[in-house]
Amino acid sequence: MTVTVLLFASFADVLGRSRIELAIPPGATVGDTVAQVRATAADRLPPQPLVAVNEEYARYDRVLVAGDELALIPPVAGG
């Protein structure tokens, strides 16, 4: 199944893109998928960034379903 991974700011710079359509195995968690993305980036992303699923902050043990939008959130710096 496929999920969409969104990357922002410094994370987008590291991977050279802001969006990845990623094939993941059924039952994969957020944590599994973050590890999969880090592997494609030669681990140049931090080990445990904040994440959001479908525009809400999420935990690493959440199981993803097809079509989910997983965002890797660098340290926020608004204001």
Add this chain to the structure above:
Amino acid sequence: MTVRSAVVDRPIDCAALLAEVADPSTGATALFVGTVRETNLGRPVTGIEYAAYTAMAERELAAIARDTAEQYAPLRLAVEHRTGTLGLGEISIAIAAAHAHRGPAMDAMRDIIEAVKVRVPIWKREHYADGSREWVDPTAVLVP
């Protein structure tokens, strides 16, 4: 009660926000204005580029505004955060909070800016006078 928040990609008009929260029921309006400063950690800054996960940033900002309005009810609130590239002195965020009394108006204003800095997915890349650019990481450990 009026509560409005938005992520915008145009200049922020503080007078418009003040007018929006103005009401005869209020006696105190607090206005927070965040602007682009000319230095950061000793480095000369020429501008800041703000990027957002806009859909989620709108959602988080709305949740902060709603929760704060409930906590200090009755509160009238208008909040805007800007994205894009801003020059020195330009406004990146404005928060107008109006209440019957000054205490809740000022407390609400402060709660909102502090929450924005912790949980709204917005990032800034500073442009420096030497031509370099860096994403700001508030969690980075400063090495003297």
